[in-house]
Amino acid sequence: MKKLGLALAVALLSSSAALAEVSVQSCNRTVTFDGVPQRAISNDSNLTEMMLALELQDNMAGYTGISGWKTLDEELTDQVAVLPELAPKYPSKEVLIGADADFFFAGWNYGMKVGGPVTPETLAPFGIKVYELTESCIHIGEKPKVSMDDMYNDLLNLGRIFDVEERAEALVQAYREDLAQFKAGLKAADTPLRVFVYDGGEDSPFTAGRYGMPTALIEAAGGTNVTDTLDKSWVRVNWEAVVETNPEVIVIINYGEVTAAQKREFMLNNPAFADMDAVKNDRFVTLEYAEATPGPRNIKAIKKLATAFWGN
Template identity: 55%
Template sequence: MIRTTLFLLLGLFASTSAFAQATQYPLTIQSCNRQVTFNKAPTHALSHDINMTQMMLALGLRQRMVGYSGVSGWKAVTPELRKELEGLPELASKYPSVETLLNANVDFFFAGWDYGMRVGGDLTPQTLAPLDIPVYELTESCAFVMKRPAASLDDTYNDLRNLGRIFDVQDRAEQLIGQMQQRIAVVQQQLPAQRPRVFLYDSGEDRAMTSGRLGMPQALIDAAGGRNVLDDIEASWTRVNWESVVERNPEVIVIVDYGEISAAQKQAFLEQHPALQSVAAIRNKRFVVIPYVGATPSLENVEAIEAIAAGLHDT
């Protein structure tokens, strides 16, 4: 993974696209159901969560960041990404406060709904607007505040393009998008017609934390040639009863690796759960593990798709 991440950062693909036009400020960007105007490129940016922080770093924006938040408190960072974060301060291990942003003189906050912000919470675009702190919302997370179609890889591309425009690094953004698209195209050229039934397991014992059609795992499973067994649920990250999993009988289970409980422990829990013994994926021990950063909108979506495709089709 570190080789791939460095590959993206250095932009070594020879087939990267033409130069984009430089940003003209003031610039107005669509963010969920809002429009946000930037009079200049931010210089004291704060990103929340590892996936959004990774996007900022890959775009070469470290020098325009005061730090990041919401990473160490969830144990969601891989060793490779930890190395990339060296020297960049974490301003809050879980959720930053309004005071955190003010004390750091933040002039741009990149976060999402259920990724650092909660509807009706203290830290939202509405609470930060009077403080002149513009917020750009993670596109996939917009499902929490507006009606949207199913999640797709275009959500990740949209965020990269918008960040490229906001910070006037459009060439780098298009380069990263082109690299992702090339690798995903290679995966999809090799997919068989059969689409195995897939259940994504994030966490939870009494009920399962998983993803409906509005969460990024929907797009990953689709791109890898599978079918999310919860693709009829109009929800992003959500909880379901185990009975629903049994009824839909997934052939493969994708486990999200992060937090205090390891992926191996999650798999053992599923294998030993009395209610799941009839599920095909449990009987045949078909599991795929992806990291949190790959399960959420990020550059690591490529690695996640490659891993899921290999697990679904034994490639």
């Protein structure tokens, strides 16, 4: 009888161990976890907000890459107050190792650079596993055009990694239903509005291509991104090409030292842009950085855009 009890216990332990092992797709890699991360670090405001939306504070050692450029949503400030910011901009490998991290949620150009010192390969020898932001995967290979599924995918994968699948699935389902209901009542014209995303830069503007999240947000709101023909996520272009597209609305991304108001004034007062429909009609709408990048504020951003586009 004792042998039977021991065998049953071993079988249950083996089953538990098997269930604890989880594999997720991260860009072009399959990452396997044999336990829930306990010392996770997120980089950037939108990625940190994803972690907070899933209530993962107790599994986090801190975050990086926010105060050097931008701020968190006021609603989430209290939640993150219990966590230290380990680096104001991109973290070094030493910062992550020094924090005894076992997980890094980042992306390409969201805390990591291709060929840089902090990558999944350079962190692996230190036991730090990396999950990459789906939108950013275009920097290291091919992927489908950006869509809301990029953000949903990240939340669902984080749910699996941290063993909060039901929480993640419920959150994503709520987002899907909210967006579907909103789009069902959206009163938009048959022809999508031409929209230009102005992130910053005066000599040459930084904008979003077909793989940048604003493209998905604009399309959901009934517009079309005039630079979605560019096979990039975020990219510099020349003003001449922008003027040729004659955007009807300009979406300004608000973060950094140059304010959204200053960016708007630059465009309104530059004679080179005087014939743009958006400038002539003073049609500008501002998105905060964390609204324009993949994260919990994307549905709110779509509604804000639709209001600016159509008065919905």
